[in-house]
Structures are given as structure tokens and as C-alpha cells.
Amino acid sequence: MATKPQIALYLLPAVALVLGFFVIPLLFIIYMSFHQWAGLGPATFMGLDNFTYLFNDNSFRTALTNTLIWVGVGTFIHTPLCLMVALVLSRRPFMWKFFRTIFFLPNVISTTAIALLWYFLYHVDLGLFNKVLDAIGLGGVARAWLADPNTALPATLLPWVIYIGFGMVIFLTQISTIPTEFYEAVQLDGATSWQQDLHITIPLIRRAIALQVLFVVGYALKMFEYPFIMTNGGPANKTINLSLYIYRQMITANQYGLSMAAGVVTLAVGTALLSIIFLVLRRVDS
């Protein structure tokens, strides 16, 4: 039998990593969110002042709203697109494996590089968008997409919305586990492929859909590169989100207490969204 010290020895590195990068940071930000702290020297206890400040701060409210917009767009626009492409490829059209590989490609490229690429695409003088609009006679629509308050937020969201590869693979994997017999009966009844998707495939992959929404929430809460690189939160904070707000309060403003209070709110939002997903899934399951 393995002895206790042997088991403990093997668990040691793992426990150290989890303590150092999850448990201690979690306790630290909860503790510090009730303090004012400039990063050095003693921290002053402030009670709930940091949270009061945050919810009266316009840029924080925008950051929170924008993060929720990301979750909404991810859930109700991006995820259906992933599902649509997965359903199309699940019928195994000619070269479907090749297309699957191409659609997944953006996921292996860093978000930094993609954000830079789209920054260039949106560029007012040399960007592909404005050049194409010019070429097809719609030069009047051309604009500085990332600097225009009306288009900045949708522009930072667009690359994420259209790169459907990750969700598509999750759905395709799940669809491939559905036995073909499930379809045979309804095919005899003359059900169209759209009806088969709606009545058989989609209900059977509901867990994968919930999982995808879970990833969407995680992605939206962690998203940093797109606003940071494309707009740095501008114009006039139109594109700021929670990650960028946390970063700014810490790095630019040296308001560590506020930064960590914003972190606590991020965790709370995450927990709330997660509970909603589980509740909806349980509803659908029963």
C-alpha cells in the first residue's frame, strides 16, 4: 500500500500551485477589496467604500455593462452561428474535415495578433474595410471604426463573433456521438434535415450548448486583448470592460483596493451567470 507521506509528496506541487495562484489570490482580493491601498505601505480599512465608489463610477458601470453585452452577444449571436456551422458540417459535405480545420484556425492564433490584425483592418486610411467600401462606391460609410463612438464596441466584438471554430468543434464532437438510428424513423416520416436538427440534434446536444455558453461567460469575463489593443477602452470609455478596468486601476491609477474590489465584482458576476446556466440546464433537462 502507498503510505500517506508518499501520497502527500506527490500532491505537494499541485497543492502549492493551487494555493499560490487561486486560494491565496482569492482570499487576498476579498480582504483587500475592503481597503484602500496604493500597493505599498499599510492598507486602510474602508468598509464598503470601494464598492460604493465603483457603482458610482461611470467607467466601471460601462465596464460592467459592456462585459454583460459580451456575454449576451456571445450567447445569442456567436453561439447560434457556431451551432449553424456545426449542423452544416455534421452532414459531412465534401471536404468537411478540411473546413473544420480552417474554421478552427483562429483559435491557435494569439488574441493579441488577432486584435492587431483587426486594428489594421479597421484602420481609417489603409484598412481593408474602408478600402473595400471605397472600391464598391460606399466610401461615404467609411469611417474610423474604432474611434467612432457608434461603431467602436461592435467593432471590437466582431472578430470574436465570427470566429466560430471553438464552439463548432464542441458541437460537432457531441453530434458525432448521436446514433444514426435516432434519425431513421423520422426520415421515413419525411422530416426535412432542418426538422431533424430542430427536433433531434439540438435537444440531444443541449449539454454541449450549456458548456459552450459556459465558455462564452469565461471568455467574456477574461477578455482583455481586444479592447486593450484595439481601442484601449476608448473612445470615451465606450469599449472598456471589467478586465481592462481591473488592469487600469492597478497599473495606471495605482488604486489596488479599487482594482481588487472590481475583481471581486467580476467573480460575483461570474458566479451569478454560472448559476443561471445551471438553473436553465436543469429546467431543460426535466
Added chain:
Amino acid sequence: MRSAFRSGIFTWLVIGIFLVVTLVPFAWLTISSLKTNQELFSNPFGLPATWSLANYTSAFAAHPLTIYLRNSAVASVTSTLLALAAASLASYALLHKFRLSRGVYVFLIFGLLLPVNAFIAPIFYIIHFLGLYNTVWGVALVYAGISFPLSFLVIKTYMDTVPVELLEVSRLDGASYHRIFFNIVLPICVPGIVTAAIFLMITAWNELLFASILTQDQNAQTVQVGVRFFLTTYSANYPQSFAATVMSLVPTVLAYVFLSDRIIAGMTAGSLK
């Protein structure tokens, strides 16, 4: 028949649209990176007049790209090895049932659902405290830590398929706890470990937030941090920053060309369970 025809059109319309939106931006970036600044404005769609790698060589001269690429490689490899070691050892320890094993399991994966960007301040201080601020080792250690729960989940799931009887028999043969791990369990688990390794390497190579808060000069900065400097310093030389962006994504894309199926499996491995 009519509806089959219609759904055929729909299929190819969807595929066509997503091919265009996926590939055209990258193609445009790559082609533009071969043009001169002047050509970029005068001839935005066409191929470059002369195929020249001038932007690439000048990118290496403008910023220490070689150092950035080296740092990224060191951080990716080190963090991957650390996370794999910690995850394999812990998974093996948990093959043995003991009173708290369920609790330990939950403890080790609870970080899976936490948005780690909320932790930038405490992690910054922990790295400072360890004396690893502004070093590539600090970055590597953080990557190993934040990606540990997912690597553990992947390897543990795989290791749980090792038959208990095999361990029993080896034990009866007199093999020690350590021997069984290194000579029997680890070799069986190579596929699971490779899956986790792929995911770890790619996420580490692509990370920006922690790399930028934990480093402040070029000897520790990774390529994701460095590539931004092509935009922010000097008057922007666009084709040159295009070339730098291309170079930052070449390693992962190249790996993807050869290992696409494995990489897809590795990066979506977290969705298995």
C-alpha cells in the same frame, strides 16, 4: 428533391461565407506584410510589385524580436513541463483512495471556473515576493499555476482509465509506489499528457495580460508583449508591424498545419467531461 437542392445551396453558402471571413483577413495581413508602406496605400488589394522580405528583416532590426521569441519559447516550455509534472504526480496520488481524496480532487480543480484576470494584483505580489518579477521564470510559473486545473482535469481523466488490477499486480510483484508511477502509469498516460501539453504550449505562447504586468524590460518580455511596440513606438511603419504580427503567429500556425487534429483535440480537451 427541391429542398435537397436548397439545403445544398445553404450548406455551401455558409461554408463559403465563413471561409472568406476566416481566411481573407489573414491573407490580407500576410500579403500586406510583403509590401512597401507606399504600396500599401496605393495598391491595397493587389499582390506586391516585388516579393521582398525587407519588412521582416527590418522588423528584427527595429526591435529585439529574437529575444522576445526566445522568451516566449522558454516561458511556454517551462510552464508546460511544470504543469505536466504537477498534474501527473497529483493524478497518480489520487489513484489511491484515501479519506480526503474527493476533497483534494475538488480543491485541485476549483480554479477551473475562476476568471484569473481578477487576480492580477495578488499574483503580481506573489511573483515579487518570490523574487521572480521581471524574469521569464516568473511568467512561466504563473502560466503553470493558472493552467494547472485544466491540465490536471485532462490528465486525471486519462489516468482514471488505467485498470486498477494492473496496479495491484505490479504491487504484488514488489514494485514500489514510485516505480509503478514511472514505469507503468506514466507510459500508459502519454496520450493524455501530450493532449495537455499541446493545450498548455499554445495558451502559454499566446498569453498577454500576465506577461505584460510581470515584466518590464526586453530581456523578460514575450513576443505577445513585444509585438505591440511596433505600433506604439516611432511613427508607425505599418508593413513592418504587419511582418512582426505574422512572425508572432507563425509558430502556432505552423504547428497547426502539421498537427491540426491533435491540436483541436488538445484545445477542446477541457470540454470532455
